[in-house]
Amino acid sequence: xxxxxxxxxxxxxxxxxxxxxxxxxxxxxxxxxxxxxxxxPSRQMILVIRQEAYKQQNATxxxxxxxxxxxxxxxxxxxxxxQLGDAAMYFCAYRQQYSAGDMRFGAGTRxxxxx
Amino acid sequence: xxxxxxxxxxxxxxxxxSVAFWCNPISGHATLxxxxxxxxxxxxxxIQFQNNGVVDDSQLPKDRFSAERLKGVDSTLKxxxxxxxxSAVYLCASSLSAGFNEQFFGPGTRxxxx
Numbered sequence: 181x182x183x184x185x186x187x188x189x190x191x192x193x194x195x196x197x198x199x200x201x202x203x204x205x206x207x208x209x210x211x212x213x214x215x216x217x218x219x220x221p222s223r224q225m226i227l228v229i230r231q232e233a234y235k236q237q238n239a240t241x242x243x244x245x246x247x248x249x250x251x252x253x254x255x256x257x258x259x260x261x262x263q264l265g266d267a268a269m270y271f272c273a274y275r276q277q278y279s280a281g282d283m284r285f286g287a288g289t290r291x292x293x294x295x
Numbered sequence: 296x297x298x299x300x301x302x303x304x305x306x307x308x309x310x311x312x313s314v315a316f317w318c319n320p321i322s323g324h325a326t327l328x329x330x331x332x333x334x335x336x337x338x339x340x341x342i343q344f345q346n347n348g349v350v351d352d353s354q355l356p357k358d359r360f361s362a363e364r365l366k367g368v369d370s371t372l373k374x375x376x377x378x379x380x381x382s383a384v385y386l387c388a389s390s391l392s393a394g395f396n397e398q399f400f401g402p403g404t405r406x407x408x409x
Binding site for chain 1: 298335336337338339340343351384386388397398399400401402403405
Protein backbone atom coordinates (compact mmCIF):
# COMPACT_ATOMS: atom_id res chain seq x y z
CA UNK A 181 0.00 0.00 0.00
CA UNK A 182 1.12 3.51 -0.71
CA UNK A 183 2.07 5.60 2.31
CA UNK A 184 3.07 9.23 2.64
CA UNK A 185 5.29 10.45 5.47
CA UNK A 186 5.82 14.01 6.63
CA UNK A 187 8.44 13.90 9.34
CA UNK A 188 8.14 17.54 10.44
CA UNK A 189 4.97 18.12 12.50
CA UNK A 190 5.82 21.82 12.83
CA UNK A 191 8.07 24.28 11.05
CA UNK A 192 8.72 27.96 11.55
CA UNK A 193 10.12 30.59 9.21
CA UNK A 194 10.83 34.30 9.37
CA UNK A 195 8.86 36.47 6.99
CA UNK A 196 10.70 36.89 3.65
CA UNK A 197 12.93 33.89 4.35
CA UNK A 198 12.88 30.47 2.66
CA UNK A 199 11.61 27.24 4.19
CA UNK A 200 11.56 23.64 2.97
CA UNK A 201 8.95 21.09 3.98
CA UNK A 202 9.85 17.41 3.64
CA UNK A 203 7.80 14.52 2.30
CA UNK A 204 8.66 10.93 1.50
CA UNK A 205 6.40 8.26 0.06
CA UNK A 206 6.39 4.57 -0.53
CA UNK A 207 5.09 2.99 -3.72
CA UNK A 208 5.90 0.24 -6.17
CA UNK A 209 4.19 2.10 -9.02
CA UNK A 210 6.11 4.02 -11.66
CA UNK A 211 3.30 6.34 -12.80
CA UNK A 212 1.75 8.63 -10.22
CA UNK A 213 1.08 12.19 -9.18
CA UNK A 214 2.33 14.08 -6.15
CA UNK A 215 0.69 17.12 -4.62
CA UNK A 216 1.15 19.72 -1.93
CA UNK A 217 -2.06 21.08 -0.43
CA UNK A 218 -2.39 24.02 1.95
CA UNK A 219 -5.07 24.02 4.64
CA UNK A 220 -5.54 27.35 6.46
CA PRO A 221 -7.65 27.64 9.63
CA SER A 222 -10.72 28.00 7.43
CA ARG A 223 -10.16 24.26 6.69
CA GLN A 224 -10.48 24.57 2.91
CA MET A 225 -7.77 22.53 1.22
CA ILE A 226 -6.09 24.48 -1.57
CA LEU A 227 -3.81 22.93 -4.16
CA VAL A 228 -0.38 24.56 -4.04
CA ILE A 229 1.60 22.57 -6.58
CA ARG A 230 1.61 19.19 -8.31
CA GLN A 231 4.16 16.99 -10.02
CA GLU A 232 3.77 14.15 -12.49
CA ALA A 233 6.22 11.36 -11.77
CA TYR A 234 7.22 10.95 -15.43
CA LYS A 235 8.44 14.56 -15.59
CA GLN A 236 12.03 15.04 -14.51
CA GLN A 237 11.72 18.81 -14.29
CA ASN A 238 10.69 20.09 -10.89
CA ALA A 239 7.36 21.93 -10.79
CA THR A 240 7.30 25.63 -9.91
CA UNK A 241 4.40 27.95 -9.09
CA UNK A 242 5.54 31.49 -8.30
CA UNK A 243 7.19 31.34 -4.83
CA UNK A 244 6.55 27.60 -4.48
CA UNK A 245 8.79 24.93 -5.96
CA UNK A 246 9.42 21.28 -5.37
CA UNK A 247 12.48 19.06 -5.27
CA UNK A 248 11.31 15.75 -6.69
CA UNK A 249 13.73 12.86 -6.26
CA UNK A 250 12.00 9.83 -7.78
CA UNK A 251 14.65 7.26 -6.89
CA UNK A 252 14.71 8.43 -3.29
CA UNK A 253 10.90 8.77 -3.24
CA UNK A 254 11.22 12.26 -1.87
CA UNK A 255 9.07 15.29 -2.68
CA UNK A 256 9.94 18.43 -0.72
CA UNK A 257 8.26 21.82 -0.98
CA UNK A 258 10.28 25.03 -0.94
CA UNK A 259 8.56 28.30 -0.13
CA UNK A 260 10.61 31.37 -1.01
CA UNK A 261 10.04 34.89 0.31
CA UNK A 262 7.64 33.57 2.94
CA GLN A 263 4.58 35.68 3.66
CA LEU A 264 2.30 35.83 6.67
CA GLY A 265 -0.47 34.36 4.54
CA ASP A 266 1.58 31.21 3.99
CA ALA A 267 0.93 30.16 7.59
CA ALA A 268 -1.17 26.97 7.43
CA MET A 269 -1.07 23.20 7.55
CA TYR A 270 0.64 21.72 4.51
CA PHE A 271 -0.20 18.23 3.32
CA CYS A 272 1.76 16.12 0.91
CA ALA A 273 -0.38 13.71 -1.12
CA TYR A 274 0.14 10.83 -3.54
CA ARG A 275 -2.15 9.44 -6.19
CA GLN A 276 -1.65 6.65 -8.71
CA GLN A 277 -1.93 7.95 -12.25
CA TYR A 278 -4.37 5.35 -13.42
CA SER A 279 -6.30 4.70 -10.24
CA ALA A 280 -9.93 5.59 -9.72
CA GLY A 281 -8.85 8.40 -7.49
CA ASP A 282 -7.80 7.39 -3.99
CA MET A 283 -5.45 10.12 -2.81
CA ARG A 284 -3.17 9.28 0.13
CA PHE A 285 -2.25 12.16 2.42
CA GLY A 286 0.57 12.62 4.90
CA ALA A 287 -0.12 13.75 8.46
CA GLY A 288 0.75 17.35 7.65
CA THR A 289 3.25 20.02 8.68
CA ARG A 290 2.09 23.13 10.52
CA UNK A 291 3.96 26.15 9.18
CA UNK A 292 4.26 29.29 11.28
CA UNK A 293 5.48 32.53 9.71
CA UNK A 294 7.02 35.03 12.11
CA UNK A 295 6.82 38.75 11.28
CA UNK B 296 -17.08 29.82 -10.64
CA UNK B 297 -18.70 28.65 -7.40
CA UNK B 298 -16.67 26.21 -5.33
CA UNK B 299 -17.70 23.07 -3.50
CA UNK B 300 -20.40 23.84 -0.96
CA UNK B 301 -20.93 21.95 2.28
CA UNK B 302 -23.37 22.26 5.15
CA UNK B 303 -23.55 22.49 8.03
CA UNK B 304 -20.14 23.94 8.94
CA UNK B 305 -20.38 22.67 12.51
CA UNK B 306 -22.41 19.97 14.22
CA UNK B 307 -22.45 18.76 17.81
CA UNK B 308 -24.35 15.60 18.70
CA UNK B 309 -24.42 13.00 21.43
CA UNK B 310 -23.19 9.47 20.82
CA UNK B 311 -25.73 7.11 19.32
CA UNK B 312 -27.52 9.98 17.59
CA SER B 313 -27.63 10.27 13.82
CA VAL B 314 -26.29 13.08 11.65
CA ALA B 315 -26.23 13.98 7.96
CA PHE B 316 -23.91 16.17 5.92
CA TRP B 317 -24.63 17.71 2.54
CA CYS B 318 -22.30 18.49 -0.35
CA ASN B 319 -22.87 20.33 -3.61
CA PRO B 320 -19.90 19.87 -6.00
CA ILE B 321 -18.67 22.27 -8.63
CA SER B 322 -21.06 22.31 -11.57
CA GLY B 323 -20.11 19.75 -14.19
CA HIS B 324 -17.82 17.72 -11.93
CA ALA B 325 -18.63 14.05 -12.37
CA THR B 326 -16.50 12.73 -9.52
CA LEU B 327 -17.28 13.40 -5.87
CA UNK B 328 -15.28 12.35 -2.80
CA UNK B 329 -15.97 12.28 0.92
CA UNK B 330 -12.97 12.39 3.25
CA UNK B 331 -12.69 12.08 7.01
CA UNK B 332 -9.99 14.19 8.67
CA UNK B 333 -9.34 13.36 12.30
CA UNK B 334 -7.53 16.05 14.30
CA UNK B 335 -3.80 15.91 13.69
CA UNK B 336 -4.07 13.65 10.64
CA UNK B 337 -4.38 14.03 6.90
CA UNK B 338 -7.70 13.37 5.16
CA UNK B 339 -8.71 9.76 4.58
CA UNK B 340 -11.01 8.81 1.70
CA UNK B 341 -14.34 7.35 2.79
CA ILE B 342 -16.16 7.05 -0.52
CA GLN B 343 -15.84 8.12 -4.15
CA PHE B 344 -18.71 8.56 -6.63
CA GLN B 345 -18.52 8.73 -10.40
CA ASN B 346 -21.79 10.42 -11.37
CA ASN B 347 -24.31 8.54 -9.19
CA GLY B 348 -22.36 5.29 -8.95
CA VAL B 349 -19.95 4.27 -6.19
CA VAL B 350 -16.36 3.75 -7.40
CA ASP B 351 -14.64 3.07 -4.09
CA ASP B 352 -16.12 2.68 -0.61
CA SER B 353 -13.55 0.27 0.79
CA GLN B 354 -12.76 2.51 3.77
CA LEU B 355 -16.36 3.42 4.62
CA PRO B 356 -17.55 1.85 7.92
CA LYS B 357 -20.70 0.50 6.36
CA ASP B 358 -22.28 -0.60 9.62
CA ARG B 359 -22.83 3.04 10.55
CA PHE B 360 -21.93 5.23 7.57
CA SER B 361 -23.91 5.59 4.37
CA ALA B 362 -23.70 7.95 1.43
CA GLU B 363 -25.69 8.62 -1.67
CA ARG B 364 -25.48 10.83 -4.70
CA LEU B 365 -28.89 10.87 -6.26
CA LYS B 366 -29.03 12.30 -9.80
CA GLY B 367 -25.24 12.50 -9.86
CA VAL B 368 -25.03 16.00 -8.39
CA ASP B 369 -25.53 16.66 -4.65
CA SER B 370 -24.45 14.09 -2.11
CA THR B 371 -25.28 13.31 1.50
CA LEU B 372 -23.18 11.41 4.02
CA LYS B 373 -24.96 9.95 7.04
CA UNK B 374 -23.72 8.49 10.30
CA UNK B 375 -26.10 6.37 12.34
CA UNK B 376 -25.45 5.79 15.20
CA UNK B 377 -22.50 8.09 15.87
CA UNK B 378 -19.58 7.09 18.07
CA UNK B 379 -17.09 9.27 19.94
CA UNK B 380 -14.36 8.33 17.44
CA UNK B 381 -16.40 9.82 14.59
CA SER B 382 -15.46 13.30 15.80
CA ALA B 383 -13.62 14.78 12.83
CA VAL B 384 -13.87 17.17 9.92
CA TYR B 385 -15.73 15.72 6.97
CA LEU B 386 -14.46 17.10 3.68
CA CYS B 387 -16.18 16.87 0.34
CA ALA B 388 -14.20 17.26 -2.88
CA SER B 389 -15.01 17.09 -6.57
CA SER B 390 -13.15 16.76 -9.85
CA LEU B 391 -14.11 16.83 -13.53
CA SER B 392 -13.59 13.10 -13.80
CA ALA B 393 -11.81 10.30 -12.01
CA GLY B 394 -8.95 10.60 -14.48
CA PHE B 395 -8.51 14.34 -14.03
CA ASN B 396 -5.96 14.82 -11.35
CA GLU B 397 -7.02 17.93 -9.44
CA GLN B 398 -9.58 17.70 -6.67
CA PHE B 399 -11.32 20.82 -5.39
CA PHE B 400 -12.28 20.78 -1.72
CA GLY B 401 -15.16 22.28 0.21
CA PRO B 402 -14.75 23.99 3.61
CA GLY B 403 -15.70 20.85 5.52
CA THR B 404 -18.08 20.04 8.36
CA ARG B 405 -16.63 19.80 11.86
CA UNK B 406 -18.46 17.07 13.78
CA UNK B 407 -18.16 16.75 17.54
CA UNK B 408 -19.65 13.67 19.18
CA UNK B 409 -20.12 13.97 22.96
